[in-house]
Amino acid sequence: MSAARDRIFGRVRAAVHGRKRTDHPGDFLGWRPASSVTDAVAGFTEMFTAAGGEVVRLASMGLASTWLRDFAAGFTGVALGASLPDDFVPDFSLAQPESAELGVSTAVGAVAETGSLVLDARDGRRVQLLPPTHVVLLRKEVVYPTLAEALEVVSRDPPSAVGLHSGPSKSADIGQILVKGVHGPGRVIALLVG
Amino acid sequence: MRVALFATCLGDRLFADACADAVRLLRRLGCDVAFPEAQTCCGQPAFNAGYVAEARRMARHTMRVFADADHVVLPSGSCAGMLHRYYPDFFEGAERVRAGQLAGRTWELSQFLVRVLGVVDLGGGLRGRRVAYHHGCHALRELGVHDEPVSLLRAGGAEVVPWEADQECCGFGGLFSTKFPPVSAGMADRKLESLPAVDVVTSADGGCLMQMAGRAGRRGFATPFRHLASLLLEATA
Amino acid sequence: MTRARPADYPQAAAATLRDTPEVRDAVTAATRTFDTHRRESWAQIDAERWRDWCRDVKDHVLTHLDDLLEQAEVRLVANGATVHWAEGAYDALATLGRIVDAEGVRRVVKAKSMLTEELGVNTFLEGRGVHVRETDLGEYIIQLLGEPPSHIVGPAIHRSVDDCRRLFHRHFGTPLDATPEALAATARQALREEFLAADLGISGCNFLVAETGTLALIENEGNIRLSTSAPRVHVAFVGIEKILPRMVDLSGFLQITARGATGQPIGTYVSLIRGPRGEGESDGPEQVHVVLVDNGRTTLLADDVAWETLRCVRCGACLNICPVYRQTGGHPYGFTYSGPIGAILAPALLGLEEAMPLPFASSLCGACADVCPVRIPIPDLLLHWRARAVEAGLTPLGERVAMRAYAAAAERPGGFSGAGSLLRYVPWKRGGRALPVLGGWSAERDPPEISARPFHKLWREGIE
Numbered sequence: 001m002s003a004a005r006d007r008i009f010g011r012v013r014a015a016v017h018g019r020k021r022t023d024h025p026g027d028f029l030g031w032r033p034a035s036s037v038t039d040a041v042a043g044f045t046e047m048f049t050a051a052g053g054e055v056v057r058l059a060s061m062g063l064a065s066t067w068l069r070d071f072a073a074g075f076t077g078v079a080l081g082a083s084l085p086d087d088f089v090p091d092f093s094l095a096q097p098e099s100a101e102l103g104v105s106t107a108v109g110a111v112a113e114t115g116s117l118v119l120d121a122r123d124g125r126r127v128q129l130l131p132p133t134h135v136v137l138l139r140k141e142v143v144y145p146t147l148a149e150a151l152e153v154v155s156r157d158p159p160s161a162v163g164l165h166s167g168p169s170k171s172a173d174i175g176q177i178l179v180k181g182v183h184g185p186g187r188v189i190a191l192l193v194g
Numbered sequence: 195m196r197v198a199l200f201a202t203c204l205g206d207r208l209f210a211d212a213c214a215d216a217v218r219l220l221r222r223l224g225c226d227v228a229f230p231e232a233q234t235c236c237g238q239p240a241f242n243a244g245y246v247a248e249a250r251r252m253a254r255h256t257m258r259v260f261a262d263a264d265h266v267v268l269p270s271g272s273c274a275g276m277l278h279r280y281y282p283d284f285f286e287g288a289e290r291v292r293a294g295q296l297a298g299r300t301w302e303l304s305q306f307l308v309r310v311l312g313v314v315d316l317g318g319g320l321r322g323r324r325v326a327y328h329h330g331c332h333a334l335r336e337l338g339v340h341d342e343p344v345s346l347l348r349a350g351g352a353e354v355v356p357w358e359a360d361q362e363c364c365g366f367g368g369l370f371s372t373k374f375p376p377v378s379a380g381m382a383d384r385k386l387e388s389l390p391a392v393d394v395v396t397s398a399d400g401g402c403l404m405q406m407a408g409r410a411g412r413r414g415f416a417t418p419f420r421h422l423a424s425l426l427l428e429a430t431a
Numbered sequence: 432m433t434r435a436r437p438a439d440y441p442q443a444a445a446a447t448l449r450d451t452p453e454v455r456d457a458v459t460a461a462t463r464t465f466d467t468h469r470r471e472s473w474a475q476i477d478a479e480r481w482r483d484w485c486r487d488v489k490d491h492v493l494t495h496l497d498d499l500l501e502q503a504e505v506r507l508v509a510n511g512a513t514v515h516w517a518e519g520a521y522d523a524l525a526t527l528g529r530i531v532d533a534e535g536v537r538r539v540v541k542a543k544s545m546l547t548e549e550l551g552v553n554t555f556l557e558g559r560g561v562h563v564r565e566t567d568l569g570e571y572i573i574q575l576l577g578e579p580p581s582h583i584v585g586p587a588i589h590r591s592v593d594d595c596r597r598l599f600h601r602h603f604g605t606p607l608d609a610t611p612e613a614l615a616a617t618a619r620q621a622l623r624e625e626f627l628a629a630d631l632g633i634s635g636c637n638f639l640v641a642e643t644g645t646l647a648l649i650e651n652e653g654n655i656r657l658s659t660s661a662p663r664v665h666v667a668f669v670g671i672e673k674i675l676p677r678m679v680d681l682s683g684f685l686q687i688t689a690r691g692a693t694g695q696p697i698g699t700y701v702s703l704i705r706g707p708r709g710e711g712e713s714d715g716p717e718q719v720h721v722v723l724v725d726n727g728r729t730t731l732l733a734d735d736v737a738w739e740t741l742r743c744v745r746c747g748a749c750l751n752i753c754p755v756y757r758q759t760g761g762h763p764y765g766f767t768y769s770g771p772i773g774a775i776l777a778p779a780l781l782g783l784e785e786a787m788p789l790p791f792a793s794s795l796c797g798a799c800a801d802v803c804p805v806r807i808p809i810p811d812l813l814l815h816w817r818a819r820a821v822e823a824g825l826t827p828l829g830e831r832v833a834m835r836a837y838a839a840a841a842e843r844p845g846g847f848s849g850a851g852s853l854l855r856y857v858p859w860k861r862g863g864r865a866l867p868v869l870g871g872w873s874a875e876r877d878p879p880e881i882s883a884r885p886f887h888k889l890w891r892e893g894i895e
Binding site: 004008016146164165182 | 653
């Protein structure tokens with residue numbers, strides 16, 4: 001190990017030594033939106049929509065697949081995430097994420113209290129980020145009330161990277177005026193099944 | 195009720211009439227007012243500028259002067275805040291205990307009227323007056339004085355006009371105002387630019403009034419600035 | 432561009448207010464919007480309990496930092512990341528230089544990071560002939576302008592839409608009446624090419640989870656996700672205080688940071704990165720380097736009073752509510768971090784003498800302490816550094832002499848009639864400059880009206 005490391009640790013230990021060590025306060029049991037506790041799906045829908053995302057809720061995978069086929073017809077070039085079920089994928093004109101107008105991926109979870117989709121790197125990161133419109137397949141069973149629960153679940157078999165996506169890409173860096181779709185997708189739709 | 199008035203150094207020289215009005219007001223409300231003449235400065239200007247040893251000397255002196263007072267009343271939120279919030283930190287042992295006791299007996303004027311005297315009604319002498327109230331930062335944050343002055347002004351018949359920036363700093367900050375004059379003036383400008391149409395601006399803090407009035411004068415604002423003590427006395431008239 | 436220094440703050444602040452008054456308007460408007468959103472957002476939650484919890488977690492981290500850093504390092508290495516340690520900017524940049532050389536890096540995309548500003552990463556890379564591009568829209572704007580960030584969260588808040596229109600017109604030939612949407616689309620296109628062509632992505636880090644070795648990064652645009660996903664190599668610069676013990680701790684911190692910064696429930700994008708691209712992953716970096724940086728942080732940690740400063744999560748809430756910061760934005764502070772948090776970080780990270788007069792550039796109004804999500808007692812720490820400055824003899828001689836005399840006089844009742852008494856002798860008409868303590872008042876304000884008779888005389892005469 002490097003000399004820099006040793007010196008840094010030496011200084012940290014010297015600083016911490018003699019100071020009263022305080023305990024971790026334990027789990028955070030703070031606020032949860034009322035809706036998320038009783039109905040995580042409703043809570044997620046409310047928060048995700050408030051952040052500028054869209055939610056399309058359908059009763060079955062079959063209906064979702066049909067919806068996606070019709071929706072994708074308006075786009076030239078669709079990029080697909082690796083974890084979409086084969087029988088779910090309609091007949092698209094496929095494209096690489098770099099050139100696709102639409103990206104379709106699968107969420108491994110969602111969070112009611114923050115309105116977040118949980119996206120796994122194994123599904124492909126570029127498809128989650130590069131196309132201007134992003135549809136995310138989400139099963140209602142994996143909508144968790146709180147972020148803590150979702151983080152706990154995602155940590156069991158973690159990929160190299162997880163993205164929490166809570167609405168479309170946005171920026172107010174130009175004169176404090178809100179603009180969507182700056183780098184990531186300007187439109188994001190949670191295709192909620194169940 | 196026996197009270198000792200701590201006029202404060204700024205009050206003594208710049209707001210002498212307001213201090214006198216505070217005495218009249220307290221007497222009118224049945225208090226026996228004393229003015230320990232050995233009083234000087236609470237030490238805040240030194241403390242805020244980093245001169246802790248100097249501030250401690252002044253604190254020690256002030257503690258001696260007011261050792262026997264039942265209640266110490268100040269027409270200044272920031273000086274009251276100094277005694278209340280910081281004096282105990284200057285000392286150890288028995289002296290710290292005494293500083294803590296003094297802190298517990300120290301009040302900004304409006305705070306004393308409401309919390310100790312329980313004043314809810316003053317008389318309607320301010321009826322028809324439109325007033326803007328500036329919350330001095332230290333009264334607000336170190337003493338938690340928020341509703342007291344406003345409720346007293348209302349009790350006196352004044353219309354307290356909403357002011358967007360009423361809780362923002364005026365930019366005085368003691369030596370800060372002289373170390374960084376344009377920044378300090380910009381802060382006062384924010385107060386003035388957001389000021390609603392009123393007959394008078396008031397505050398429990400002389401330093402803030404001096405700052406805002408000084409800037410208002412320079413910029414040609416005609417609205418008068420008066421100390422809360424004087425307005426509350428008028429309310430009883 | 433010569434780098435500004437804290438010592439220039441008085442002149443630089445005055446010049447900003449005098450020469451570019453529109454900066455005050457832009458910064459005031461932007462920070463008031465941020466602060467309003469924060470207030471509304473906190474009203475929806477039990478913010479006080481939340482703040483207590485965050486403070487307590489951070490205090491636990493800072494009092495166990497040795498163990499937690501070791502744990503984080505072990506986990507990161509197990510995840511396949513490479514861990515480097517840097518004592519200062521020189522170390523950190525040398526590490527970056529070695530990676531750049533080893534990987535033959537020609538093009539770099541950078542995600543917004545205050546630590547890389549602190550270290551001077553861009554200047555270093557440009558000096559080595561590496562093309563480096565900021566990708567956060569605000570950072571991109573100020574990079575094109577050749578300016579440092581003016582705010583921790585909104586680097587370009589001091590610039591108006593018209594400023595951006597003129598800038599983009601110059602660089603891209605967009606019309607002078609282009610909409611913000613059109614300007615953003617232009618930047619999106621230009622930067623998209625940069626992301627796809629870059630060999631190396633550089634990021635900072637909001638939190639590093641010790642138990643899992645997870646880097647957490649917060650943003651709204653997607654540029655951090657892209658900078659850490661598209662290039663072959665990812666280098667993350669991480670301040671050693673950024674540790675959180677557990678994955679679930681992120682829950683509270685991700686939310687309070689976003690709510691404190693912009694009032695959002697959470698940043699639009701959160702990246703949780705454990706290491707390089709894993710088996711069966713089709714994209715993502717092949718290498719992840721984590722550079723753990725001290726650069727003055729252990730000095731702060733060793734300070735028995737000021738160590739609490741290291742709780743800071745860089746949300747910018749204290750800047751947004753600060754009436755002093757609102758006058759000028761961040762540039763006059765002459766330091767990477769401006770506003771209240773900058774004024775208490777500078778003495779530790781730069782050294783107190785170099786940081787002067789920033790600890791004094793506050794009216795001590797206390798608004799910052801009301802909003803800090805980790806309850807850093809900023810006003811008390813400003814007083815702490817002021818006292819240290821006096822002890823170190825860094826305040827003006829005239830002031831020191833005056834204060835000593837003032838305190839001595841205040842112990843002699845009769846000989847003293849208050850600071851107010853000094854005011855009578857100030858030659859106000861000549862600008863009041865004769866007294867060092869009071870000089871400067873009359874430059875901006877009318878002199879105070881001195882009472883015809885001081886109160887103690889009125890008292891002696893009897894008040895009826």
